[in-house]
Amino acid sequence: MKILEASYVKSAPRVEDFPENRPEFVFCGRSNVGKSSFINMLVQRKGLAKTSSKPGKTQLLNLFSINKSIYFVDVPGYGYANVSKDKLAEFAKVVNGYFKNSKNLKCAFLLVDARHEPTGQDVEMLEYFRYYNIPYVIIATKVDTIGTTKVYSHIKVIKNKLKLTDSDIIIKASNVKGLGRDETLEIIDKYLGDEMSD
Ligand code: GTP
Numbered sequence: 001m002k003i004l005e006a007s008y009v010k011s012a013p014r015v016e017d018f019p020e021n022r023p024e025f026v027f028c029g030r031s032n033v034g035k036s037s038f039i040n041m042l043v044q045r046k047g048l049a050k051t052s053s054k055p056g057k058t059q060l061l062n063l064f065s066i067n068k069s070i071y072f073v074d075v076p077g078y079g080y081a082n083v084s085k086d087k088l089a090e091f092a093k094v095v096n097g098y099f100k101n102s103k104n105l106k107c108a109f110l111l112v113d114a115r116h117e118p119t120g121q122d123v124e125m126l127e128y129f130r131y132y133n134i135p136y137v138i139i140a141t142k143v144d145t146i147g148t149t150k151v152y153s154h155i156k157v158i159k160n161k162l163k164l165t166d167s168d169i170i171i172k173a174s175n176v177k178g179l180g181r182d183e184t185l186e187i188i189d190k191y192l193g194d195e196m197s198d
């Protein structure tokens, strides 16, 4: 897919507030993992989704129009110790509400930090997708921070912890180096293609 248009639509607490019914792709994962940066990398617009070195930047469902035909949904992150319990509970409500009520979700991109073993909450998120048959793809971010010779062993740790099988897709990504862009856009195409042949 070529990105011809990318614009911010709105921040909304609920999926019912989205202005149109369009195929949706959501980017989720731990706070600070690089969800908003990943969206910017995909659309090649640095400031489109707001990013921050401080966790908890994204607080609502942030909606981006892509090619005037689909939505990217940037959601608050989970599980960061430096974000207050109340805030985290609020974030969880927004994200859970989205997954429960979205009728147009085509694929969830679950971002994990390539440097660390996935957390219990990453595992829970994935189990949720499996239970509800939500298509998902794992994005291992920030691979620029680990030496190229170590990337393979880090990916293996992620695969083990998340119990990924050969049919699961894991993409090595770096928002700094623009890595993982083509693969992700190809996957989006695949889900849009599936829809057209329905
Ligand atoms: P929340 O909105 O708080 O949940 O965070 P987020 O997941 O949207 O993360 P965000 O995109 O705001 O990035 C968090 C920090 O990680 C920022 O300081 C980014 O510059 C940095 N970062 C994001 N992606 C990468 C990457 O691929 N490599 C490196 N080295 N840093 C990255």
Ligand code: MG
Residues within 6 Å of the ligand: 035, 036, 037, 050, 051, 057, 058, 074, 075
């Ligand atoms: Mg964010």
